[in-house]
Amino acid sequence: MNKYAYVEWLSFATKSPEDTSVEEARAKNDQFETANYRWSLVGDYYDLSRASYGSGEVLMEWLLAIEYPIIFVIPGEKTVVRQVAYREKEKRHFGKMLPYALEDSIVNDVDTLHFVIGQQTEPQATIAYVDSQWFAGALNFIKQQHNSVNRCMVDFQCLQRIAGDIVCWFHNGRWLLHSDEGLGFTTTDVFAADFLREWLSLANKESGETLPRRYQVYLSHTINEKDHISLETVTQLFHTLQPEANIQFHSAAPPLTVDNVTAINFCAGEYATSKKNAGQATQLTIVVIIALLSVCLFLTVNFLSIYQSTQKINIFQQNIETATRQVVTEGNMTNPVRLLTNRLEALSVGSSEPSQVVSLLRLVAPVIQTLDVELLTINYSGKERMLRLSVQAASFNIVEKLRADMEAKGLIAELLSSNAIDNKFQARLRIRLEKQ
Numbered sequence: 001m002n003k004y005a006y007v008e009w010l011s012f013a014t015k016s017p018e019d020t021s022v023e024e025a026r027a028k029n030d031q032f033e034t035a036n037y038r039w040s041l042v043g044d045y046y047d048l049s050r051a052s053y054g055s056g057e058v059l060m061e062w063l064l065a066i067e068y069p070i071i072f073v074i075p076g077e078k079t080v081v082r083q084v085a086y087r088e089k090e091k092r093h094f095g096k097m098l099p100y101a102l103e104d105s106i107v108n109d110v111d112t113l114h115f116v117i118g119q120q121t122e123p124q125a126t127i128a129y130v131d132s133q134w135f136a137g138a139l140n141f142i143k144q145q146h147n148s149v150n151r152c153m154v155d156f157q158c159l160q161r162i163a164g165d166i167v168c169w170f171h172n173g174r175w176l177l178h179s180d181e182g183l184g185f186t187t188t189d190v191f192a193a194d195f196l197r198e199w200l201s202l203a204n205k206e207s208g209e210t211l212p213r214r215y216q217v218y219l220s221h222t223i224n225e226k227d228h229i230s231l232e233t234v235t236q237l238f239h240t241l242q243p244e245a246n247i248q249f250h251s252a253a254p255p256l257t258v259d260n261v262t263a264i265n266f267c268a269g270e271y272a273t274s275k276k277n278a279g280q281a282t283q284l285t286i287v288v289i290i291a292l293l294s295v296c297l298f299l300t301v302n303f304l305s306i307y308q309s310t311q312k313i314n315i316f317q318q319n320i321e322t323a324t325r326q327v328v329t330e331g332n333m334t335n336p337v338r339l340l341t342n343r344l345e346a347l348s349v350g351s352s353e354p355s356q357v358v359s360l361l362r363l364v365a366p367v368i369q370t371l372d373v374e375l376l377t378i379n380y381s382g383k384e385r386m387l388r389l390s391v392q393a394a395s396f397n398i399v400e401k402l403r404a405d406m407e408a409k410g411l412i413a414e415l416l417s418s419n420a421i422d423n424k425f426q427a428r429l430r431i432r433l434e435k436q
Contacts, residue, residue: 004258005066005146006042006051007059008073008155009035009138032056032141041068044259045160060145069150071258072142074266076156076176076186079130081118081264083181086125094120095269098127114271118182118264126181128154128264139271152266153258156184160255161216169218169254170229182262189229192237214246220253312372319375356385356433363409364389364431371402376426386432388416392424399427410434 009032033056040051052062063070084102086094095117099110106113106129114135118126142149159167159178169176175192178184187195215238219231231251238247357380364387368375376390393399396418406413412434418427 002044003068004042004071004150005063005068006038006040006046006048006071006073006258007063007142008038009075010038010053032138041066042071042258045255045257047253047256049253056141063142063145066146070142070146070148072139072149072152073155073158074130074135074138074152076154076184078134079128079154079266081126081128081154081157081183081185083124083126083183086120086122088122091120094125102129114266114269116264116266116268119262124181126183126262126264128266130266135266135271139267149267151258152271153263154184154186154266156186157182157260157263158256158258159184160257160260165214165216167216167218167254169220170234171218171220171253172222175229180262182260182264192229192234196237213242214248215242216248216250216254218250218252218254220251312374316374357382357387359433360387360411360431363411364406367402367405367409371398371405373398373402384432386430389429389431390426391429392426394424396425396427399425403429406431 035056036053037056037059038048038051038053039059039062040046040048052058084098090097095115098115098117099113103110108131112132113129114132115127115129118128120126139149139152156169156176156178159169159176161167161178164180166180167178170189170192173188174186175189175195176184176186177195185195217234217238219229219234231249235249238245360380368391372394374392376392377388378390379388380386381388391399391402393402399415399418403413403415406429410433412432414430416428416430418425420426
């Protein structure tokens, strides 16, 4: 199950303007430090019965020990969620056109607002906007102890609802309403009657619905219950304004979720930087892991190649030793080629010229050692004054290069026969000195 650090900014519990002016609060950033917050570790679905409450300073201490992604919930009083006309062919440029399309219907300067887009289904799209300066300050305050905020939602869109239902929650002097397509609002319960009357009037006019709507109404006051709207008052209010409606009343908090399909994420556009950085960090981590795996693979392949080459050299040395033992049957054999050469030179002592076999071995041995060739047998015919070699190589080209390199040394090298055995090539060569 997913787990998040839920942080909610409680606008109704902030420091009043009588204590600190707005300008001074913004200058000191204490509109966020002195505000009250509600926080808790939550899953996709949650209740806040065990949530903690406190100032921004206490919240920062809690965030220091938390590593879960943050979901920041802002009050509906700070936002406007509405629907606008939408056509599918405008999808590509809809976000850029949106502020200017609403300019005449918004009191604020659109350049001071942060616009976000929710569900887009022709002919309407759900959009929301919030004051950019306030929103940036709130995010920056939360991000003092965290690099990023995973999501930012408006409080009434956390009310879980079934399609077709309108969910209302009266809680500690506030009224939250969540309707279709993510629409809704948050206000104080003293304005409940006026807001509900206006809401029902607009909803019926725009949708043209004739069937009664279903309402889920929740009351869960936990502080100063006598100062807030009562269940009796709410019942009377709804039955008076919408007598045909199907209304269910609950003396409890509603189900809450951070996973509503229609919920709008305010961490978009210029405020999605932290998400991009997280994505870049993930991509960098993947690149580093791939690079390390590549290096490990490269080293493994090279070490394996070195090991195989060493094994081939050892086998070649063993074959040379075996062939040399046919000539030198006793004594230590640290360097069989040199031993065989020295023994042949010793046999030729007293001659005016070095013996024929010594001359041949001096020229043949270095050539064999430079190529990936396995020496199977070596024989010398004193009568014919020539060497007969049986060799094995990975390809015929290597055998041919051996013959060519010997001829380059001034020898006459003849290929007597060759055949392929188990992906290897064996050949017999006859080598003699070129006639002077």
